[in-house]
Amino acid sequence: xxxxxxxxxxxxxxxxxxxxxxxxxxxxxxxxxxxxxxxxxxxxxxxxxxxxxxxxxxxxxxxxxxxxxxxxxxxxxxxxxxxxxxxxxxxxxxxxxxxxxxxxxxxxxxxxxxxxxxxxxxxxxxxxxxxxxxxxxxxxxxxxxxxxxxxxxxxxxx
Numbered sequence: 001x002x003x004x005x006x007x008x009x010x011x012x013x014x015x016x017x018x019x020x021x022x023x024x025x026x027x028x029x030x031x032x033x034x035x036x037x038x039x040x041x042x043x044x045x046x047x048x049x050x051x052x053x054x055x056x057x058x059x060x061x062x063x064x065x066x067x068x069x070x071x072x073x074x075x076x077x078x079x080x081x082x083x084x085x086x087x088x089x090x091x092x093x094x095x096x097x098x099x100x101x102x103x104x105x106x107x108x109x110x111x112x113x114x115x116x117x118x119x120x121x122x123x124x125x126x127x128x129x130x131x132x133x134x135x136x137x138x139x140x141x142x143x144x145x146x147x148x149x150x151x152x153x154x155x156x157x158x
Contacts, residue, residue, distance in 0.1 A: 003080040011152040057137040098122035
């Protein structure tokens with residue numbers, strides 16, 4: 001869907017070494033704790049938002065491993081929590097409704113001012129929504145991906 005992000009990385013470290021580095025760790029992003037735990041053959045990164053009083057849209061991230069010859073392919077997929085999905089869906093539905101209404105009014109031949117007003121409200125609403133998502137949800141996704149990618153580098157032996 002619109003809020004799912006997938007990134008693929010190739011690493012030269014063994015799968016078990018990578019799992020050992022990540023499993024059981026905690027990541028702190030914007031004063032919010034994310035825990036990494038093993039679930040079957042993949043790792044899952046989930047937020048600890050039980051104590052949160054602010055309304056936040058948070059991701060759940062799955063890290064899947066595949067053998068790719070001598071290397072390991074790491075697939076990082078972040079998706080929005082089901083409990084957080086309602087708000088963004090309502091905003092998008094509202095914007096689609098405004099856009100449809102403006103197109104319908106344009107085709108019917110109503111005054112241009114009504115069409116421009118509905119279109120402007122739609123674009124401003126969607127713009128504000130997207131900026132807030134970029135500063136919130138997508139920022140969490142970017143920082144979780146950076147955390148996973150940072151642990152893919154082989155350990156240096158000195």
